[in-house]
Amino acid sequence: MDRATYDRMRTLQEGHWWFEGRRRVLSGLIGGLDLLKPARVLEVGCGPGGNLAMLQRFGEVTGVEPDEASRAYAAERSGVRVEGGLLPDGLPFEPASFDLVCAFDVIEHVDEDAASVAALGRLARPGGYLATTVPGQPWMWSRHDELHHHKRRYRMKAYRALFDAAGLKIVTASYFNTLLFPPIAAIRALKMATGSTTADDDAMPPAPLNALLAELFGAELLWLKHAPLPFGVSIVVIARRPL
Numbered sequence: 001m002d003r004a005t006y007d008r009m010r011t012l013q014e015g016h017w018w019f020e021g022r023r024r025v026l027s028g029l030i031g032g033l034d035l036l037k038p039a040r041v042l043e044v045g046c047g048p049g050g051n052l053a054m055l056q057r058f059g060e061v062t063g064v065e066p067d068e069a070s071r072a073y074a075a076e077r078s079g080v081r082v083e084g085g086l087l088p089d090g091l092p093f094e095p096a097s098f099d100l101v102c103a104f105d106v107i108e109h110v111d112e113d114a115a116s117v118a119a120l121g122r123l124a125r126p127g128g129y130l131a132t133t134v135p136g137q138p139w140m141w142s143r144h145d146e147l148h149h150h151k152r153r154y155r156m157k158a159y160r161a162l163f164d165a166a167g168l169k170i171v172t173a174s175y176f177n178t179l180l181f182p183p184i185a186a187i188r189a190l191k192m193a194t195g196s197t198t199a200d201d202d203a204m205p206p207a208p209l210n211a212l213l214a215e216l217f218g219a220e221l222l223w224l225k226h227a228p229l230p231f232g233v234s235i236v237v238i239a240r241r242p243l
Contacts, residue, residue, distance in 0.1 A: 005147055006048070006070050012202055013050030017210045018177075021217025022104070022234075023054050025176055026131065028221040029238060030058060030100065033129055033171075039099035042123060044091065045106035046082060049074025055102065056080070062098075064091060088115035096125040103132045105234075107162075108150045118166040124241040130168060134159060136175055136235045140188045144201040159235055168239035174224055175232030179216045184233050 013019045038059030043051055046063035048070045055061045056078075063082035065071040075082040085091040087110045101123045103116075110116045120130050135145070135153045145153065156175065163170050177184070190196075204210065223229060224236075 003069075006067055008202075009050070009070075010048045010073060012204065013048055015210070016202065016204055017213035017217060018202065019050055020214040021177070021220075022133070023051060024214075024218030025221045025224065025236070026051075026104065026133070027054050027057070029172060029224060029236065030055075030131060032225065033100070033238070035059070035129070036099050040097065041100045041102065042093070042098045043102045043104070044085070044087065044120060045103055045109070046070075046074055049078045049080070049082070051102070051104060052078040052080045055100075058100065062093075088112050088119040091119060091123065093123055095122045096128075098123055099125060099128045101128070101130045103130070105133050105135065107132060108134045108152055108154070109148075111151060113151075114162050114165055117162040117168075121163075121166045121168045121239070121241055126241055126243045128241050129171075129238060130163075130241070131236075131238045133176075133234055133236045136233060137185075140185065140233070142188055142191060142201070154235055156235060159237060163237060163239045166239075167242065169242055170237060170239045172224075172228075172236065172238040174228035174236055175234065176220050176224060176229055176236050177217060177234045178220060178229045178232035180213065181232050 041055050041059050041061045043055055044064045046065050052061055052063060061080050063074055063080050064085040065082055066086050071082045083092050101120050103120055107113050107116055124130055138153045141153055160173055
């Protein structure tokens with residue numbers, strides 16, 4: 001991502017409905033895993049650190065972030081050790097070092113997605129977990145994806161195949177951000193139809209609307225605890241390294 005996008009994330013990650021709703025969903029799903037307590041947790045691609053406090057609920061957290069300014073900001077705000085590193089071959093850790101490895105909206109940024117999933121899986125101990133999210137629906141590609149330097153958006157079948165190829169056992173695989181899919185899809189479709197190149201998808205809504213959207217997004221956890229959602233703006237896959 002470019003400098004302006006990284007810096008914009010510092011403000012948005014604190015309270016924007018998308019970040020807040022995603023944290024609620026992920027926190028609930030991770031809380032349901034058979035993790036050691038406290039767990040050794042790694043977040044790869046932590047950006048300015050918006051997820052680190054949430055992950056600290058589960059144990060001792062380490063971060064990885066290639067952007068130097070974001071790395072320093074995340075470490076200062078969270079007190080978490082944040083190392084430099086790149087996927088797939090530039091992560092400064094020994095295999096089997098963590099109980100939980102996280103990569104939230106990271107895999108879509110790398111050229112070698114299959115090698116990156118395999119590398120992340122190797123960092124989990126046998127019996128440990130890899131928790132990931134990526135943007136779904138390739139047809140929804142927009143100027144937002146370009147500004148965030150995405151390489152692709154995924155279909156579920158293709159994304160699951162990366163974990164199968166890495167020898168990981170999938171325990172959760174679902175679309176999410178489903179309740180808000182209709183308006184988001186309508187806006188994307190309208191932009192495509194009109195040729196719009198604006199990238200205001202992540203603009204901060206007025207506070208009451210922002211709070212409502214966060215509640216709607218976060219409420220999907222109640223469904224995801226029982227069954228996968230059939231469609232959505234994003235994909236979540238959690239996999240386990242075999243014993």
